[in-house]
Amino acid sequence: MWLEKINLGSYRQIFKENGVNGEYLEGMSMFTTEQILRFIRRCHMKWGDFITLCKELRRIKVACLKGEQKVHRPWWAPSCLSLVFLKVAKRNRQSRVVSLKLEP
Numbered sequence: 001m002w003l004e005k006i007n008l009g010s011y012r013q014i015f016k017e018n019g020v021n022g023e024y025l026e027g028m029s030m031f032t033t034e035q036i037l038r039f040i041r042r043c044h045m046k047w048g049d050f051i052t053l054c055k056e057l058r059r060i061k062v063a064c065l066k067g068e069q070k071v072h073r074p075w076w077a078p079s080c081l082s083l084v085f086l087k088v089a090k091r092n093r094q095s096r097v098v099s100l101k102l103e104p
Contacts, residue, residue, distance in 0.1 A: 006056045014043050025057060 003009050015021075020043065031039070040050055 006052060008049055008053060011043060011045065011049070018042055025053075028054075028057070 003012050003015070020039075028036070028039070036050075039045075040047075045053075
């Protein structure tokens with residue numbers, strides 16, 4: 001859905017086929033130039049689309065670090081603790097570290 005939102009929905013299937021998920025995208029900031037070029041070729045991405053993808057990933061990280069991203073209860077936390085978790089998370093700067101890992 002996120003790819004659709006940033007007008008890159010045409011890559012949805014090819015990302016799925018190549019195992020490109022949130023965890024993979026999160027690690028892209030550590031990629032070498034060679035790995036980036038391999039990713040672009042493997043996913044048949046246009047340069048402009050790759051730049052859009054990188055800008056959106058950066059926007060998410062910045063928003064989280066500034067505390068502008070909405071805090072959600074993690075999938076593993078029991079619902080009875082959701083209010084407590086959300087209050088603590090909003091006060092805790094460490095809870096704002098970005099994770100793009102998929103949750104069940």
